[in-house]
Amino acid sequence: MTGQKGLFSTSVGRKNLMAITGLFLAFFLIIHLLGNLTLLFGTNEEAMEHFNEYSHLLGSLTIIKLVSYALYAAIITHALDALLIILKNQKAHGDKYVSFDASATSPWYSRNMGVLGSIILIFIVLHMGNFWAKYKLGIGAEGLDQFTYDSGETGVNLYKLVVATFKMEWLVGVYVISMIALGYHLYHGVNAATRSIGVYHKKWMKTMETCGKIFAVVISFGFAIVPVVVYFIR
Amino acid sequence: MKIHLKIWRQDNANTPGKMVAYDLDNLSPDMSFLEMLDYLNEQLAAKGERTVEFDHDCREGICGQCALIINGQAHGPEDHYTTCQTHLRTFKDGETIFVEPFRAKAFPVLRDLKVDRGSFDRIIQAGGYISAMTGMAPEANSIPIHHNISESAFDSAACIGCGACVATCKNSSAALFTSAKISHLVKLPQGEVERQERVIMMVNQHDDEGFGSCTHTGACAVACPQEVSLDNIARMNYEYNRALCEIDS
Ligand code: HEM
Ligand code: FES
Numbered sequence: 001m002t003g004q005k006g007l008f009s010t011s012v013g014r015k016n017l018m019a020i021t022g023l024f025l026a027f028f029l030i031i032h033l034l035g036n037l038t039l040l041f042g043t044n045e046e047a048m049e050h051f052n053e054y055s056h057l058l059g060s061l062t063i064i065k066l067v068s069y070a071l072y073a074a075i076i077t078h079a080l081d082a083l084l085i086i087l088k089n090q091k092a093h094g095d096k097y098v099s100f101d102a103s104a105t106s107p108w109y110s111r112n113m114g115v116l117g118s119i120i121l122i123f124i125v126l127h128m129g130n131f132w133a134k135y136k137l138g139i140g141a142e143g144l145d146q147f148t149y150d151s152g153e154t155g156v157n158l159y160k161l162v163v164a165t166f167k168m169e170w171l172v173g174v175y176v177i178s179m180i181a182l183g184y185h186l187y188h189g190v191n192a193a194t195r196s197i198g199v200y201h202k203k204w205m206k207t208m209e210t211c212g213k214i215f216a217v218v219i220s221f222g223f224a225i226v227p228v229v230v231y232f233i234r
Numbered sequence: 235m236k237i238h239l240k241i242w243r244q245d246n247a248n249t250p251g252k253m254v255a256y257d258l259d260n261l262s263p264d265m266s267f268l269e270m271l272d273y274l275n276e277q278l279a280a281k282g283e284r285t286v287e288f289d290h291d292c293r294e295g296i297c298g299q300c301a302l303i304i305n306g307q308a309h310g311p312e313d314h315y316t317t318c319q320t321h322l323r324t325f326k327d328g329e330t331i332f333v334e335p336f337r338a339k340a341f342p343v344l345r346d347l348k349v350d351r352g353s354f355d356r357i358i359q360a361g362g363y364i365s366a367m368t369g370m371a372p373e374a375n376s377i378p379i380h381h382n383i384s385e386s387a388f389d390s391a392a393c394i395g396c397g398a399c400v401a402t403c404k405n406s407s408a409a410l411f412t413s414a415k416i417s418h419l420v421k422l423p424q425g426e427v428e429r430q431e432r433v434i435m436m437v438n439q440h441d442d443e444g445f446g447s448c449t450h451t452g453a454c455a456v457a458c459p460q461e462v463s464l465d466n467i468a469r470m471n472y473e474y475n476r477a478l479c480e481i482d483s
Contacts, residue, residue, distance in 0.1 A: 010437050010438065010441050010474075011407065011409070011437065011440065011441050011445070011446065011447035011448070012437050012447075012470070012471055012474045012475075013474075014447055015447055015448065015449075015471070016471075016475065085447050085449075088446060088447060089404075089405035089406065089407070089446035089447055089449075091339065091444070091446075092338060092339050092340070092405060092406035092407070092444055092445055092446035093337070093338065093339060093406050093446075094337030094338045094339055094341060094342075094343075094406065095337055095343075096337075097303060097306065097334055097337060098240075098242070098253055098332060098334060099303075099305060099306040099332040099334070100303070100306040101305065101306035101307050102306075102404065102453070104306070104307050104311075104456075105307070105402055105451075105452070105453035105454075105456040105457055106404075106451035106452050106453040106456070107451075110449070110450065110451040110452065111404050111451055113449060188450070191450070192449065192450035194468075195450055195464075195467060195468040195471065196448075196450070196471055197471065197475065198468060198469070198470075198471035198472025198473070198474070198475050198476075199468060199472070200465060200468035200469040200471075200472045202465065205465060205468060
């Protein structure tokens with residue numbers, strides 16, 4: 001057909017990519033949160049046992065490895081696509097208004113998805129440095145406690161690493177603030193994503209909007225509470 | 235009543251513009267915003283100065299010609315009103331009011347408050363039509379359409395093409411306008427023939443005109459004088475994806 005552009009090169013297509021990667025990341029958060037919540041229950045010994053065995057199990061599954069590569073790709077694609085969209089949208093602007101009241105027509109978080117996303121991106125780098133780099137790559141892992149799994153293998157005691165990390169008040173603060181940013185990003189993002197991929201049925205749009213907002217609140221609250229509770233009870 | 239105006243003045247597309255202050259007195263609160271500008275222009279003309287240029291036609295909220303940013307909001311402070319239907323009673327006596335043209339790369343300023351919205355016409359030209367038999371006008375009721383569907387198509391068709399959506403959008407996206415035109419036709423059986431190519435051609439034209447990408451802030455639908463729904467954009471996205479899947483099959 002004449003003038004047809006690629007799947008992801010138009011203003012609509014770009015948003016499709018944004019939405020698909022965003023929803024994939026959002027789905028991953030559910031699994032991630034369930035794992036983290038094991039840190040909160042039982043005695044210190046029980047929590048250590050559950051959390052370490054769970055992490056080890058995940059790490060040993062091929063499917064999880066594949067999913068993790070997909071996650072890295074999704075984060076990079078999502079952030080780059082966001083950058084492209086933002087740059088293109090800036091080019092679409094005329095001269096600046098002398099007086100303009102943006103808050104009269106839209107909520108602040110919907111206008112600052114790029115800022116919220118950037119906070120999340122910085123957080124992801126910090127977060128992976130805190131745990132992933134030490135646990136998976138062994139960077140800065142010298143002298144960390146070792147743990148023997150049920151299977152007889154040994155590895156970094158991730159539970160102790162987490163507890164030690166969350167004894168730093170400033171870091172707990174950074175985690176909580178980042179999760180608030182994540183919450184707002186999802187509060188707008190999940191609903192936007194369903195519209196970007198073209199869910200247009202009135203009833204479904206309403207349902208997805210409500211579910212998206214509940215999801216955003218539950219996920220961000222769930223993630224934020226973990227470092228705080230670990231700081232106080234572990 | 236008294237009003238202090240700060241109005242964008244610009245000679246043409248190639249010269250820089252600036253805000254110029256005008257004070258008006260003896261205004262009636264029942265004057266429309268455009269009547270106030272007429273009143274200002276009479277005074278300017280009497281003094282031999284160049285009058286303030288602005289677009290308008292019907293002055294009854296149906297043509298979509300009037301288009302001003304008033305105190306930082308498209309068509310003024312009230313939601314779902316056109317500029318011509320905005321009256322001075324909306325403002326306080328002695329208030330300072332900023333008046334600016336709609337701004338977007340695809341809406342170049344022609345002079346003062348007048349912008350070129352030809353980009354909208356070209357989006358319509360790209361796909362806002364249907365195939366129809368030539369010859370006698372067909373019998374109006376020969377194609378039965380469910381009442382709800384015709385009402386829904388009419389809600390989309392209510393768009394008057396003023397451009398408030400673009401002017402308000404932080405991305406200068408014309409997604410609401412384009413999607414309203416697409417939805418209006420796709421909801422009706424008459425629009426079926428060009429269903430796939432319409433959405434692709436109109437989205438392509440939208441992009442070629444330099445409009446931005448929608449991020450669903452919803453600002454457009456709040457500013458829209460016709461209350462055109464954001465749902466049209468979701469419908470456009472669906473139609474676009476569907477067309478890409480179907481077009482070569
Ligand atoms: C890597 C850092 C991130 C950046 C820079 C970023 C940035 C953005 C931007 C700019 C948008 C589009 C703005 C809009 O639609 O108004 C967006 C949308 C979205 N983001 Fe992110 N984000 C990031 C991380 C995440 C993460 C971790 C998730 C999921 C947990 C996520 C989920 C979403 C969703 C669901 C959308 C909606 C897509 C749409 O509007 O079509 N983002 N993001
Ligand atoms: S002049 Fe026609 S809508 Fe305002």
